[in-house]
Amino acid sequence: MNDSPHVSVIIPCYKHAHFLCGAIESALAQTYKNVEVVVVDDGSPDETAQVAAQYPVRYVRQENRGLSAARNTGIRECTGDFLVFLDADDRLLPNAIEAGVACFKKHPQCAFVSGDNRRVAPDGSQVATPERVLASENHYADFLRGNYIGMHATVMYRREPIVSAGGFDESLRACEDYDLYLRLARTFPTAQHDELVAEYVRHDANMSRDIGLMLPTVLTVLHRQWPHVKGDTELLGAYRDGFNAWKNYYADELIAEAKTHKNASARREMLRALVLLLRFAPGRFVSFMLRKIYRKLFAKKSAVPKIGAVNFGDLRRVEPISRRFGYERGTPIDRYYIENFLARNSTDIRGRVLEIGDNSYTLRFGGARVTQSDVLHVHDSTATFVGDLPTADHIPSNAFDCVVLTQTLHLIYDYRAALRTLHRILKPGSVLLATFPGISQLEDGEWAETWYWSFTTRAAKKMFGEFFRDVQTESHGNVLAATAFLQGIAAEELAQSELEYRDPLYETLVTVRAQKSD
DSSP, X not given: OOSSOOEEEEEEESXXXXXXXXXXXXXXXXXXXXXXXXXXXXXXXXXXXHHHTTSSOEEEEEXXXXXXXXXXXXXXXXXXXXXXXXXXXXXXXXXXXXXXXXXXXXXXTOSEEEEEEEEEOXXXXXXXXXXXXXXXXXXXXXXXXXXXXXXXXXXXXXXXXXHHTXXXXXXXXXXXXXXXXXXHHTTSOEEEEEEEEXXXXXXXXXXXXXXXXXXXXXXXXXXXXXXHHTTOXXXXXXXXXXXXXXXXXXXXXXXXXXXXXXXXXXHHHHHHHHHHHHHHOHHHHHHHHHHHHHIIIIITTTSSOOTTOOOOGGGOOSSOSOSSTTTTTSSOXXXXXXXXXXXXXXXXXXXXXXXXXXXXXXXXXXXXXXXXXXEEESSOTTSSEESOGGGOTTSOTTOEEEEEEESOGGGOSSHHHHHHHHHHHEEEEEXXXXXXXXXXXXXXXXXXGGOOOOOOHHHHHHHHHTTOSEEEEEEEOOHHHHHHHHHTOOGGGSOHHHHHOXXXXXXXXXXXXXXXXX
16 A cells, blocks of 8 residues: 555535634645545535635535535546545644544555544534444444444545445435445455544535435435345344344434424424325334324323322332443433533633543543643552642643543532632643542442542532632433433433433532632
8 A cells, every 4th residue: 555645635515615614624624635635516506616716625616416415526527545524614634634543544445444533513513422332343244323423524445446336326315325335345345443533513504404305215225235134144144233223323313303393383293204104114103103192181281290100110120221421321311411511611721731530531622722631640650640629739730721521520529629729730821621420320340439529519619619700500401311320321311301300409410610810
């Protein structure tokens, strides 16, 4: 393999000129330099041509023929040994091409390799990103079970296999990337790497939100693999798992959509969602409608059950569902709130950043804004600083632009001394982002002996106010979220509306943004 292979970034664009600058600039800002950028204008009626003309890119225009055709045009027009397809409304991180090329050097026979992504709002602020799915040794079986890649821009292709496979299927209006993954993984090896390489911009016009298009198309794509799996027990099982997983995933989306459209003006959208649910997941449709009928007949008449008539169901137990905060079931509910808090304040995570325990949140939410990442750990000798916050005199003063302090303060007996240290080591004007549990089960592991405190927002306001100028405290949760967290039920098992509803009398998690005085 050439030490510095030529890489083409192909950006199809249709009615996304207002996003295109960000996509092009992210492709041109790569740390890897042997890159060409090809913009394919798919007959877009907006200012795509004018935007592309501002940059050193190759611009190609065609009649409007759809995303697959635009990508195939890019394949024909580009000159790269390796190809990356970047949608006009998404962005690459600066290390994306370098990470892909490095992975290909380790796995030169692969048809494609893929990395990780994060989800952001159009303004660049981070939003909740699903946990990444790691592939097994049998990537084809993994793709039969579902699209573990999640975002196309994280993929780098080797040119020869994609050309020999005929490129993207232009008869498909969606899921053309998933179709190609399946076709290539069936005959070539593929690989994953751990680098975060792309940002998936979430907005109302994302094709993936059109369930009426996505659900039948993804099932059609998967059904095409039937001739290749019907004689293999392992692949047949993966294929059936995939059908069930896709139906269940989009059934949940359709149910959420039906719940959202409650007024008369949105009745048509609600009916469309219900018709799709009946067609593709009749069992879920019946269950949903029975719950609606029950609530219609009984719930309003008796919103609060009579004494002795409470139906505890699975919660009538003296042992919790999980003693590990729900980690084995999905994302713990406190982690859902922590990650949303850090995503909303991600612009504060910049410059030199100190995080307690490890630097995973610094890298995930700070990204390229972070110039130096340090870690303080109470006993791990591989950390930048080793010691306890209340007595950490060896950490330099006025050194950090941000400190990320998640789920730590309640483990420190002399928390005032810890806050004094945090104030000392932060630069003037810089920010501390802190979280700690409110209503919670206790740790039954490494930190069990040092879980000393439980704080409220009122306590946090006074505690941090002794040292910091601008203190913003918030509580997160409600009686359902608190109950689920105590039981070890995962965030994925509740609806987003149930997680986001805030009841200040049920503080499941407390978050603090504190700024040091100038």
